[in-house]
Amino acid sequence: MAEYDVVIVGSGILGLSTAYHVKSVHPDADILVIDKLSAAGEGNTARSAAAFRCIFSSRTNYALADSSVEFYRHLQEDLGVDLKLQWLGYLWLLTEKDYGEISAIFRDLALKSDLKYIEYEGKELTRRLCVRIDLKKDEEAQSMGLDDVFGGILIPKAGVINDVSSLVNFYETEFLRLGGKIQYGIEAKSLIAEPRQPLGMPGEPYFWQATRVAGVSTDKGVIKAKKTILAAGAWVSQILDRVGVECYIKPRKRQFFAIPAKSGELQELLYTKGFNPVGCLPFTILPRLRVYIRPFSKEGTYWVGYADDFPRAFKLEEDPQPEKSFYEYGIYQVLTKYFPQFENVRASSAFAGLYEVNSLDGHPVIFEENDLMVVGGASGSGITKADAIGRIAEALYSGKEYACFYGDKKFKVSDLGLKKRYVEPEKLVL
Ligand SMILES: Cc1cc2nc3c(=O)[nH]c(=O)nc-3n(C[C@H](O)[C@H](O)[C@H](O)COP(=O)(O)OP(=O)(O)OC[C@H]3O[C@@H](n4cnc5c(N)ncnc54)[C@H](O)[C@@H]3O)c2cc1C
Numbered sequence: 001m002a003e004y005d006v007v008i009v010g011s012g013i014l015g016l017s018t019a020y021h022v023k024s025v026h027p028d029a030d031i032l033v034i035d036k037l038s039a040a041g042e043g044n045t046a047r048s049a050a051a052f053r054c055i056f057s058s059r060t061n062y063a064l065a066d067s068s069v070e071f072y073r074h075l076q077e078d079l080g081v082d083l084k085l086q087w088l089g090y091l092w093l094l095t096e097k098d099y100g101e102i103s104a105i106f107r108d109l110a111l112k113s114d115l116k117y118i119e120y121e122g123k124e125l126t127r128r129l130c131v132r133i134d135l136k137k138d139e140e141a142q143s144m145g146l147d148d149v150f151g152g153i154l155i156p157k158a159g160v161i162n163d164v165s166s167l168v169n170f171y172e173t174e175f176l177r178l179g180g181k182i183q184y185g186i187e188a189k190s191l192i193a194e195p196r197q198p199l200g201m202p203g204e205p206y207f208w209q210a211t212r213v214a215g216v217s218t219d220k221g222v223i224k225a226k227k228t229i230l231a232a233g234a235w236v237s238q239i240l241d242r243v244g245v246e247c248y249i250k251p252r253k254r255q256f257f258a259i260p261a262k263s264g265e266l267q268e269l270l271y272t273k274g275f276n277p278v279g280c281l282p283f284t285i286l287p288r289l290r291v292y293i294r295p296f297s298k299e300g301t302y303w304v305g306y307a308d309d310f311p312r313a314f315k316l317e318e319d320p321q322p323e324k325s326f327y328e329y330g331i332y333q334v335l336t337k338y339f340p341q342f343e344n345v346r347a348s349s350a351f352a353g354l355y356e357v358n359s360l361d362g363h364p365v366i367f368e369e370n371d372l373m374v375v376g377g378a379s380g381s382g383i384t385k386a387d388a389i390g391r392i393a394e395a396l397y398s399g400k401e402y403a404c405f406y407g408d409k410k411f412k413v414s415d416l417g418l419k420k421r422y423v424e425p426e427k428l429v430l
Pocket of ligand 1: 011034035037050188189233354355380381385
């Protein structure tokens, strides 16, 4: 039976970025990507809001996001790859307490890097966006624990990819052009565990034998490989649990609701000028709870969402469905307190997907044991960080201590492993 150098399970954005970077550095390696779906990026990559930002509070996340965003800019602006990037910026609306904490983080990062940000006073935001900043006299808002908007911070190096498949296509096309192979409609059922030195005894491997992962058993037969890379997104722990490998990656439902900008007020808000070159509302994050608004300027629509935690279950679902009540009794209630423009407006459609949450610290997980590599746990920002994650996976595959990001920054590979993990807590999770 033919043995590949590498088999990668999952053709989402992380599997494809990994495939592309490994193949770029090892052009002679025989690499096969498989996916149970019928095309690339059809898993949770397709269900994402495809928003990106350079900014995170942890050194690690910031390095991953900033270099990936710079790479996407380079592809679009220098190489002419049409990624459909729209530089809308991210606008954080903040309570006084959060403003103090977050502006200190940004100030510190700006001293050490080229981070640019713009600060706005609350009154200025009201003038520009008609946002309600004073909720003290609103009893309902008080009972919901909603605080006043003290000010806002805009991060210009951020925005949305208007069609995430353009980024998926880039990695897929380049990987194939380099001679990589992809097969869709193949489901990996289990990992193949084999002794490093088979003795030909029935029932191998025995516990006293050094054992490795030698590929995957699929619904279409066995695929042998020298290295198996699992980039199966929210499904990764389902596969790893069967061989008792812990990865701390859990699936959690996330939902978006589409609101058409039909009224004059919603049109005005959507096409707000002065924040970005597009002439559109930035991706906007409301105070404290962090309900977010993702504008679609061409379609005349908003998507609104919220990343809820406790008591939302970790649950693997093939086709998670949005919950009407999550909008009506949740997001709508918070949204309309700050932006009355959304009052009496129903969601015209909705969708849901799964975050692949790293339950340890919200950072990606990239490690290897027994010829098995795991690349995942992007925790809701896999599009934003995909390029850097693919480069770290390449460095791990190549046995390098440091990965080299776009822009030549070095990153210690073991920082995102499990044994010598080294990350700071992240304060800007969405
Ligand atoms: C609602 C929502 C909004 C989001 N918004 C953003 C955002 O604005 N910005 C951002 O950066 N990120 C966002 N994300 C997160 C982002 O989508 C993910 O981090 C990213 O897509 C993860 O990529 P992946 O390759 O790990 O997973 P996936 O894209 O899910 O890819 C995994 C692939 O593995 C395949 N697979 C699984 N099991 C098997 C098997 N046994 N055999 C074969 N194939 C298998 C699946 O079919 C799938 O194609 C969002 C996610 C959701 C759900």
